[in-house]
Amino acid sequence: MTAIYNAKLFIDNEIIEDKVLLFNKKIVDILDDLILSDTDEIELIDAKGAYVSAGFIDMHVHGSGGADVMDATPQALETLSQTLLQTGTTSFLATTMTMSKVAIDNALQNIQTHAHSVTGANIVGIHLEGPFINTSKHGAQDKHYVQSANFALIEKVMDEVKMITVAPEVAGAEDFIKQMTKEYPHIILSIGHSDATYEESMQSFTWGISHATHLFNAMSPFHHRAPGIVGAVLDNDEVSCDIIPDLIHTHPSILELVHKTKKDKLHLITDAMRAGCMVCGEYDLGGQTVTVKEGKATLEDGTLAGSVLRLNEALLNMTTHTSMTKIEAINAVTKIPAKKLGLKKGELKKGYDADIVIFDENFSIIHTIVAGDTKYLKSN
Numbered sequence: 001m002t003a004i005y006n007a008k009l010f011i012d013n014e015i016i017e018d019k020v021l022l023f024n025k026k027i028v029d030i031l032d033d034l035i036l037s038d039t040d041e042i043e044l045i046d047a048k049g050a051y052v053s054a055g056f057i058d059m060h061v062h063g064s065g066g067a068d069v070m071d072a073t074p075q076a077l078e079t080l081s082q083t084l085l086q087t088g089t090t091s092f093l094a095t096t097m098t099m100s101k102v103a104i105d106n107a108l109q110n111i112q113t114h115a116h117s118v119t120g121a122n123i124v125g126i127h128l129e130g131p132f133i134n135t136s137k138h139g140a141q142d143k144h145y146v147q148s149a150n151f152a153l154i155e156k157v158m159d160e161v162k163m164i165t166v167a168p169e170v171a172g173a174e175d176f177i178k179q180m181t182k183e184y185p186h187i188i189l190s191i192g193h194s195d196a197t198y199e200e201s202m203q204s205f206t207w208g209i210s211h212a213t214h215l216f217n218a219m220s221p222f223h224h225r226a227p228g229i230v231g232a233v234l235d236n237d238e239v240s241c242d243i244i245p246d247l248i249h250t251h252p253s254i255l256e257l258v259h260k261t262k263k264d265k266l267h268l269i270t271d272a273m274r275a276g277c278m279v280c281g282e283y284d285l286g287g288q289t290v291t292v293k294e295g296k297a298t299l300e301d302g303t304l305a306g307s308v309l310r311l312n313e314a315l316l317n318m319t320t321h322t323s324m325t326k327i328e329a330i331n332a333v334t335k336i337p338a339k340k341l342g343l344k345k346g347e348l349k350k351g352y353d354a355d356i357v358i359f360d361e362n363f364s365i366i367h368t369i370v371a372g373d374t375k376y377l378k379s380n
Contacts, residue, residue, distance in 0.1 A: 002372065003034050007047035007358070010054070010330050011348050021052060023354035025372040030348065047358055050366055053330045054346050055090025055355030056311045057337040059163065059242060060127055060213065060269035062095045062285070064276030069094045070286060072106040074114040081120035083277050085368045085376035087270075087310040090355035091122045091345060093162055095271075097286050098130030098141035101153060108157045115160070120375055122355070124343060125162030128154065129213065132176070133193035134167035139218035140305035141193065142286055149176035161187055162341055165213040167194035168204035181208025188340060191229055193218045201232035205239055211340070212241035214271055215258060217249050217304070234261045240340060242267035245317045246309040248296050252321035259324050267340070268314045268332045273297060273306035312363040319363075 004021040011019075011030065020031040022042075034042070062069055065083030067076040077094065084092060094111050096104055108126065115123035130141050132149035147153075149172050154161055164180070166173055168191055177189055191204060192213025197220065201209075212219075212233045220228030227234075233241050245255050245268055258266060270276065275283040275292045283290045283297075290297050290305040297305045311333055318324045318332070338346025345353045358367035368376035 001028065001041065002043040002045060004045045004047055004052055004356070004358070005034065006049060007052040008050065009052050009348055010327065010334075013327055013331070015051070015327065021348060021356070023356070023372055025354055027348060027350055027352045027354055029350055045367070050358050050360055051326075052348070052356060052358050054334040054338075054348055054352070055357050055368065055370065056088045056333040057124075057341070057343075057346060058084070058089050058092040058270055058311050058333070059267055059337050059341070060095050060129070061089075061092050061272050061276075062097060062306055063274035064272050064278075066274055066278055068274040068285070069096055069111070070099060070103060070107050072103070072110040074110065074117065077111065077114055077123065078118050078120070081118035081123065084121040085370075086277065086365055088312045088357040088359060088363070088365045088368060089121050090357065090368060090370045091124045091343070093125050093127035094123050095127040095129050098133065098138065098143075098145045099286050100145055101147075104131065104153060108154065108160075112157050112160050120370070122370060124341060126157065126160045127163040127165070128161055129165040130193065132164065132166040132170075132173065134170055134195045136195050137167070137193045137218045137220075139193060140285060140288065140290075140299055140303050142288065148172040151176075151179075158184060163188040163190060163211070165190045165192040166209075167191070167196065168207070168209060169194060169196040169200045174207060177204065177207040177209060186342060191219070191233075194229060195220050196229055198227045198229075198231050201229045202236070205232070205236055210239055212239065214249065214269065215241040215243050216254060217244065234258075237265070240265040240267060240336075242269040244269060244271050244307055244309060245314045246295070246307045247317055247321065249304060249307065255318060256322040259318070259322050259328070264331065264336060266332055267337050268311065268318065268329070270309040270311055270314060271306045272309055275308045277310065278308070312359065312365055315363045
């Protein structure tokens with residue numbers, strides 16, 4: 001048993017002091033005080049006045065620490081799992097991208113086989129970002145490998161797939177979305193890498209699309225006479241979305257707009273590639289060369305190629321450049337994604353997984369705990 005004291009705890013949309021968080025693999029209790037008897041064996045963690053919240057959840061991350069999900073090796077997943085700990089991330093969706101059928105299959109099978117063996121942040125499922133997208137909005141994904149939405153590619157890993165980004169306007173997508181919604185309701189269907197109109201987007205929500213991938217990026221633009229996907233997402237109170245708050249993919253004014261409009265339907269993600277938590281230089285993404293310079297990752301033609309954003313940096317950016325409060329920001333990487341994914345995580349609440357992060361005023365990570373065990377401790 002472990003107890004964290006002298007902390008500012010994020011509990012039920014409040015920041016509470018003078019409480020003690022007690023946990024093992026699960027949150028055991030939140031106490032007014034801790035009275036130890038001679039028989040109690042409790043490890044004490046003094047937070048020294050720092051903030052304590054549930055561990056962060058990244059629903060869209062391709063890589064970090066020099067590793068990428070598409071490497072399709074156990075070591076790549078382990079490296080990613082370990083690297084994300086320093087960002088406060090305790091759970092993530094291993095995100096694939098548009099490559100050959102063989103490459104995607106290898107990556108999916110690798111996740112299925114080895115996800116439960118990682119020793120850092122938990123892999124809580126697969127996010128299939130491509131290849132069921134529109135070639136006109138492929139972004140940094142290789143359009144030569146785009147294919148029509150079908151079950152053949154993913155039928156062996158349906159238990160592991162938790163999210164699929166799909167362009168609903170392309171041939172075959174309507175039937176795919178409707179069948180997925182009926183047979184696999186646990187899977188989040190997200191509109192993205194799409195050129196759908198406002199009307200097509202609204203129609204897709206009735207089929208089963210309930211989320212939008214990196215809103216504003218790789219999709220039909222928001223225009224006053226053709227509001228496109230963005231307009232449809234902002235108009236629909238039930239559809240959630242995620243956004244990359246690195247101040248590169250989206251201007252601060254857009255971050256503020258989405259925060260005010262989507263509120264508790266907004267998720268913060270990184271869309272990080274293998275250069276995450278690494279130095280600037282040249283890296284690979286889906287078989288294409290990416291140059292990272294001054295925090296910006298681009299292909300040779302200047303196309304943005306994922307990001308090198310850390311999730312704790314996303315929180316700092318949102319609380320610095322928008323009106324989002326600390327509580328709202330933390331919810332956007334804990335409670336909100338956990339609820340969307342159906343996980344008993346994301347809150348400091350009795351019976352929930354003891355995934356916990358301690359951080360300072362600027363969201364610099366001090367201590368990361370996964371399932372009750374210390375996995376990262378910042379060196380002095």
